[in-house]
Amino acid sequence: MNEIILSPKVLTVIFIDIFLFLWQFYAFINALVFIKKYKKDFSQTQYKLEKKSYFISTVISLSIYIKFFSLIFFIYVLDDLSLLLKGAMCAAGVIDSNNYGEIVLALKILNIFLAFLWIDLHKKDELTKNYKYIKIKMVLFSFLFLLFLAEVYTEVMFFLHIEIFSPLQCCVILFKGEENSFLHFFKSINILYIFFINLTIIFMLLYKKSKTVFFFSILHVYISYYAITYFFSSYIYMLPSHKCPFCLLQWDYKYIGYIIYLFLFLATLNIFRFVLFDLVERVKFIYIYYICFTIFLSFSFFKYIFLFNHFL
Numbered sequence: 001m002n003e004i005i006l007s008p009k010v011l012t013v014i015f016i017d018i019f020l021f022l023w024q025f026y027a028f029i030n031a032l033v034f035i036k037k038y039k040k041d042f043s044q045t046q047y048k049l050e051k052k053s054y055f056i057s058t059v060i061s062l063s064i065y066i067k068f069f070s071l072i073f074f075i076y077v078l079d080d081l082s083l084l085l086k087g088a089m090c091a092a093g094v095i096d097s098n099n100y101g102e103i104v105l106a107l108k109i110l111n112i113f114l115a116f117l118w119i120d121l122h123k124k125d126e127l128t129k130n131y132k133y134i135k136i137k138m139v140l141f142s143f144l145f146l147l148f149l150a151e152v153y154t155e156v157m158f159f160l161h162i163e164i165f166s167p168l169q170c171c172v173i174l175f176k177g178e179e180n181s182f183l184h185f186f187k188s189i190n191i192l193y194i195f196f197i198n199l200t201i202i203f204m205l206l207y208k209k210s211k212t213v214f215f216f217s218i219l220h221v222y223i224s225y226y227a228i229t230y231f232f233s234s235y236i237y238m239l240p241s242h243k244c245p246f247c248l249l250q251w252d253y254k255y256i257g258y259i260i261y262l263f264l265f266l267a268t269l270n271i272f273r274f275v276l277f278d279l280v281e282r283v284k285f286i287y288i289y290y291i292c293f294t295i296f297l298s299f300s301f302f303k304y305i306f307l308f309n310h311f312l
Contacts, residue, residue, distance in 0.1 A: 003164060004081065004084075004159055004162045004164060005156075005159045005160055007081070007084075009077045009080060010077060010081070010159055012073075012077075013070070013073060013074050013077050013155070013159075014155065014156060014159065016066070016070045016073070017067075017070060017151070017152050017155060018152060020063045020066060020067055020070070020148075021148060021149070021152050023059055023060075023062075023063045024059075024060065024063055024145055024148050025145070026059065027056050027059050027060045027063075027141065027145075028141070028142060028145040030052065030056050031056065031138040031139075031141050031142050031145075032142065034049055034052075034053055034056070034135070034138050035135065035138050035139060035142070037049060038134070038135055038138075050131060050134070053131075053134055053138070056138075057122050057137070060118070060122075060141060061119055061122065064112075064115040064116065064118070064119060067111070067112060067115065068112055068116075071108050071109070071112055072258065074108065074155075075091060075249060076249075078091035078094045078095065079091045079094075079246070079249055079250055081094050081162070082094050085097070085162070085163070085164070085168050086166075086167045086168060087167040087168040087169060087170055088168040088169075088170065089170040089171050089172070089244075089247065090170075090171050090244060090246040090247045090249070090250060091246040091249065092170075092171040092174050092175070092244055092245075092246040092247075093168040093169055093170055093171060093174070094162065094168070095246075096168065096169060096174055097161075097162045097163045097168050098158060098161040098162060098163065099161075100154050100155075100157045100158035100161060101158055103154050103158075104151065104154040104155045104158045107147065107150060107151040107154060108151060108155075110147070111144070111147050111148060111151055113265075113268075113269060113272075114144055114147070115144060116269055117269075117272060117273070117276065118137065118140060118141060118144060120273055120276075120277055120279075121133055121136070121137050121140065121277070122137055124277055125137055171242075171243075171244035171246060171247060172241060172242060172243070172244070174244075175229055175230075175243050175244055176243070191223070191226055191227050191230060191231050192227070192231055194223055194227075195223055195224070195227040195231075198216060198219060198220050198223055199220065199290065199294065201216050202216050202217060202220060202290065203287070203290070206283050206286055206287065209280060209283065211274070211275045213271055213274075213275070214271060214272070214275045217267070217268050217271040217272075218268075220268075221264065221268055224264055224293075224297075225245065227297075228245050228248070228260070228297065229243055229244065229245045230243050231301075232297050232298060232300070232301055233245065233247070233248060235300040235301040235303075235304050236248060236253055236256065236300045237253070238300075238304075245257070248260065256296060259296050260293060260296050260297050263289045263290075263292045263293035263296065264289075264293045266285075266289045267286055267289035267290045267293060270282045270285050270286045270289065271286055274286065
């Protein structure tokens with residue numbers, strides 16, 4: 001057995017996720033029963049199902065909120081493991097240690113994102129007089145549960161297959177390897193202009209309450225990754241050769257990455273809320289989240305320009 005999985009922090013991560021999975025499995029079984037038996041009538045059976053659905057939804061919602069914090073803890077543990085593994089400077093090296101790393105991280109982020117949208121559907125359903133979306137949300141949770149299952153399985157396999165004795169690649173080497181890709185254009189100064197142009201388009205569409213902002217918000221996540229990795233991160237690290245989206249999450253940089261990624265996550269999530277559920281009141285929060293994201297991300301860059309009046 002891989003010794004890494006016996007680490008107290010790793011065991012804590014796995015225990016939390018398995019515990020939450022058992023909660024969700026209970027909800028999943030009841031959701032299947034609900035889908036099979038629920039009909040919109042006034043029988044005693046339907047009344048009992050509606051009462052139980054409230055409890056099931058509460059269990060699901062609580063597990064989702066805990067799961068969000070478990071994601072943060074998971075990333076923290078990966079950074080902590082980088083101190084134990086040869087060659088890894090941060091979570092990037094640990095994730096790259098086997099084929100499961102990128103998959104489990106992507107699943108965790110995707111699942112949290114979809115889970116919060118499920119909570120929004122649940123809240124909207126509670127506001128309706130006849131529980132208009134009650135069956136839909138049970139069906140959607142059933143699909144979401146399968147993603148939770150894939151996440152737990154991939155997470156366990158990831159920790160089991162972490163390379164202990166083989167040297168891992170550090171983030172500088174990992175992200176330098178993308179230089180030969182067709183995305184080399186994004187690594188130049190042009191990414192700065194693309195970043196702010198796309199953000200301006202988003203603000204204009206939000207002002208017009210246009211739901212086409214959805215496509216530009218997805219694009220902005222993609223652009224932001226390359227802007228953070230290949231442009232802004234160097235100014236935060238104050239080192240031109242250091243380009244990494246994960247080292248931002250370390251104490252050396254005051255955990256600034258958690259704040260940056262949180263605001264990007266909230267901005268994107270609220271755009272989905274606005275588009276899918278027509279929550280126009282979320283628009284003002286989207287502005288705030290994007291502005292905060294941009295300020296925290298670009299502060300070191302503008303500070304450097306102001307002090308030294310040139311690019312790194």
